[in-house]
Amino acid sequence: MAEKLKRPLLLVGCGKMGGAMLEGWLASGITAAGVFVVEPFGADAFASRPGVTVVPSADELPADLSPQVIVLAVKPQAMSAVVGAYTKFAQPDCLFISVAAGTTIGFFETHLGIDASIVRAMPNTPAAVGQGITVICPNAKASAQQIAEADALLQAVGETATIDDEALMDAVTGVSGSGPAYVFLMIECMAKAGVDAGLPEDLAARLALQTVAGAGHLARQSDDAPDQLRRNVTSPNGTTQAALDVLMADDGLQPLMTKAVAAAAKRGRELAG
Incomplete structure (x- = not known):
């Protein structure tokens, strides 16, 4: 203590x-x-x-x-x-x-x-x-x-x-200060995608929440970096690869996240006057 x-x-x-x-x-x-x-x-x-x-x-x-x-x-x-x-x-x-x-x-x-x-x-x-x-x-x-x-x-x-x-504090705000909201939104989006794929709403919500929570815990406990953990669960030409082809496309998750963090950092600078 x-x-x-x-x-x-x-x-x-x-x-x-x-x-x-x-x-x-x-x-x-x-x-x-x-x-x-x-x-x-x-x-x-x-x-x-x-x-x-x-x-x-x-x-x-x-x-x-x-x-x-x-x-x-x-x-x-x-x-x-x-x-x-x-x-x-x-x-x-x-x-x-x-x-x-x-x-x-x-x-x-x-x-x-x-x-x-x-x-x-x-x-x-x-x-x-x-x-x-x-x-x-x-x-x-x-x-x-x-x-x-x-x-x-x-x-x-x-x-x-x-x-x-x-x-650097505006970038910190964009990544970690505002970051939990991005994760919560991802849970919402995963659950909605599950419903759109035919799952019952309560099951889709449960799957999305525990998957994000479990993956975060695994990333924290593992000696492997997140990119290696991603590779570990991705079989060539498998289901995960098909999804990642969408998320990792030129207009996929990374440019969207970069834009989101930049917007949060910009707003932080605006608040500073």
Whole structure:
């Protein structure tokens, strides 16, 4: 288990992503010093949890609160209206972690001050079951200890990776941040194709879901790379090869996926203004 925080953690926003991370932190024990949650639209499920205090606005936080880490988990479009309430915490010993897509480190340095310690992070929704992956990018003021704290917090909900070039975050968003939706869509499409081929709807849905889940688990556990795993299940002139001839055509899955990731990355840059 990672070293526990010595002072409270403040979570701003407790929607699906914020709630998923909070579940992971509570389970890991890393936030033993307590968690304060600012969430105006709910978080009732956490209000009765030991060590968790939920308030509807920043104005209702204790006057003497001194958080070690503040995690900003509100939507990018709301960040400008929210972040100003937390400038009083922008001291060298307080780390800000943002999980808002398209919201740059420069944005936070403008609103919190150039001396604020900031880590920009991009998690994804499998964090809800402890299977997420989060890429973090620190600013120059974040100390090695604070970067380690961010890494430990985000490892509580899955794997982590660190980059130094913030310009890569839009591509990260396009691949892993938005990526679960692509996989869910693939499950939908496989199930629909099964129905079109004559399968009962419930059986087609079950086959598609377990095939994607099982293949992902196999890819994770195997020493073989995905391209080799694909070859392993593809017999020359067999049924899988017939399907792959469609998916791997010049207008098949790869150019479509490349276009999709590029569109997500472009939208991330647009959100950054």
